[in-house]
Amino acid sequence: MEKVINVGLLGMGTVGTGVVKILTRNAHDILQKVGMSVNVKKIMVRQLDKPRTVESNAEFTTDIEDILNDKEIDIVVELMGGMEPAREYILRALRAGKHVVSANKDVVAKFGQEILEVAAEHKVDFLFEASVAGGIPIIRPLKQCLAGNKISEVVGIINGTTNYMLTKMTSEGLDFNSVLAEAQAKGYAEADPTADVGGFDAARKIAILASIAFSSRVSIDDVYVEGITNISKEDIGYAKELGYVIKLLAIAKDDERGIDVRVHPAFISTTHPLASVNDVFNAIYIKGDAVGETMFYGRGAGEMPTASAAVADIIDVARNTKHNANSRILCTCFENKSFCPVEQTESPYYIRLLVQDKPGVLAAIAGAFGAQEVSLHSVIQKSKVADCSELVLITNRVVDVSLRSAINTLIGLPVVNKVCNVIRVVADHLD
Ligand code: NAP
Numbered sequence: 045m046e047k048v049i050n051v052g053l054l055g056m057g058t059v060g061t062g063v064v065k066i067l068t069r070n071a072h073d074i075l076q077k078v079g080m081s082v083n084v085k086k087i088m089v090r091q092l093d094k095p096r097t098v099e100s101n102a103e104f105t106t107d108i109e110d111i112l113n114d115k116e117i118d119i120v121v122e123l124m125g126g127m128e129p130a131r132e133y134i135l136r137a138l139r140a141g142k143h144v145v146s147a148n149k150d151v152v153a154k155f156g157q158e159i160l161e162v163a164a165e166h167k168v169d170f171l172f173e174a175s176v177a178g179g180i181p182i183i184r185p186l187k188q189c190l191a192g193n194k195i196s197e198v199v200g201i202i203n204g205t206t207n208y209m210l211t212k213m214t215s216e217g218l219d220f221n222s223v224l225a226e227a228q229a230k231g232y233a234e235a236d237p238t239a240d241v242g243g244f245d246a247a248r249k250i251a252i253l254a255s256i257a258f259s260s261r262v263s264i265d266d267v268y269v270e271g272i273t274n275i276s277k278e279d280i281g282y283a284k285e286l287g288y289v290i291k292l293l294a295i296a297k298d299d300e301r302g303i304d305v306r307v308h309p310a311f312i313s314t315t316h317p318l319a320s321v322n323d324v325f326n327a328i329y330i331k332g333d334a335v336g337e338t339m340f341y342g343r344g345a346g347e348m349p350t351a352s353a354a355v356a357d358i359i360d361v362a363r364n365t366k367h368n369a370n371s372r373i374l375c376t377c378f379e380n381k382s383f384c385p386v387e388q389t390e391s392p393y394y395i396r397l398l399v400q401d402k403p404g405v406l407a408a409i410a411g412a413f414g415a416q417e418v419s420l421h422s423v424i425q426k427s428k429v430a431d432c433s434e435l436v437l438i439t440n441r442v443v444d445v446s447l448r449s450a451i452n453t454l455i456g457l458p459v460v461n462k463v464c465n466v467i468r469v470v471a472d473h474l475d
């Protein structure tokens with residue numbers, strides 16, 4: 045008799061619908077690949093009478109007990125989102141001896157350790173490929189394909205909303221607010237866009253990736269976060285003029301100073317591999333001691349790309365089950381590395397200032413930087429804005445704390461009207 049592995053789906057919204065579509069449309073191939081068929085037996089939703097865009101023979105319920113108490117359900121696929129009750133249901137499913145697949149970055153970034161420990165205790169799988177960068181394979185490559193490497197760097201564009209907005213600002217010269225309104229109208233940005241434009245969504249994802257890449261737990265609280273709300277069309281314009289683009293980068297590095305994990309906008313050279321990642325696309329660049337540089341690119345969200353990752357996890361669980369090899373790869377954080385505080389990180393910086401238009405201004409500004417041993421690579425522009433001048437400076441590589449002190453001194457100078465923006469520059473040629 046054909047073997048069947050039964051799935052209980054928690055949620056049939058955007059991603060859940062995609063999962064049902066893929067499991068239906070590719071059922072024959074999946075049976076051939078796995079050697080058993082994958083059947084969605086029950087689906088839990090909030091509203092039973094809500095119209096659904098895909099047909100399913102599964103039994104619908106609003107009661108989690110119907111799924112957790114069903115002995116025939118082997119895999120629970122959590123696609124509800126949010127922190128609670130998703131976390132509780134994941135833990136209960138694992139404790140009931142069920143494997144769990146989840147796309148929930150909030151829960152994985154905050155409770156990943158606890159969840160993986162419970163999975164190990166109960167000898168079941170917990171897989172979460174869809175929680176970072178949607179359809180792009182990244183968690184499995186880090187845990188498996190690149191397992192032979194010591195990873196030193198993970199740099200990604202892992203928030204589609206902000207990448208879409210920055211791309212629009214660059215290509216059409218629009219300001220932040222009008223691009224945000226357009227992204228909201230198109231459904232690319234939420235009504236409350238804080239998680240995206242504030243950098244918090246990317247922070248959760250880079251915490252997950254850094255934990256896996258560096259084999260040491262990185263929580264959301266360890267990530268330094270700056271969003272894109274201060275990026276103006278003037279900054280975008282100067283970046284363009286100077287041969288850069290502005291991207292919201294999620295950066296994780298592991299070196300002798302410790303783990304450095306941050307999310308912030310950055311000037312990146314137009315020749316950088318991440319510079320051409322536009323619109324809602326995501327990409328993750330990884331540096332390993334054996335593989336060298338490698339980059340993963342694709343759709344970081346959406347019904348079918350995200351479902352693609354969740355279905356791959358379901359197939360993995362089914363294969364493990366067939367070969368009695370569940371809970372083979374769970375928590376890989378076997379080290380407890382220290383962190384490099386953001387104040388100690390180094391970078392060149394772009395600084396845009398409004399200053400008084402009179403002699404001696406440049407000398408005063410150079411003096412404020414010199415006192416903190418910040419050397420200037422270039423003073424790029426000087427254009428008239430109302431009755432003052434706009435100055436754009438690029439520093440050489442400088443320790444963050446020294447840069448901040450220099451900026452504080454600048455703010456106190458009578459010749460400086462305003463420090464408009466300070467943005468890190470990712471460039472190998474500045475030292
Ligand atoms: P969604 O469209 O809002 O769907 C959520 C589903 O969960 C709905 O079917 C909803 O039921 C159900 N649900 C929510 N709370 C529930 C509760 N307390 N009890 C029972 N059912 C509940 O969400 P989504 O966009 O598919 O996202 C699912 C997960 O995937 C999230 O963790 C998200 O972060 C992650 N993810 C999404 C994307 C994406 O592109 N959408 C990309 C990457 C990761 P009703 O249908 O009855 O309302």
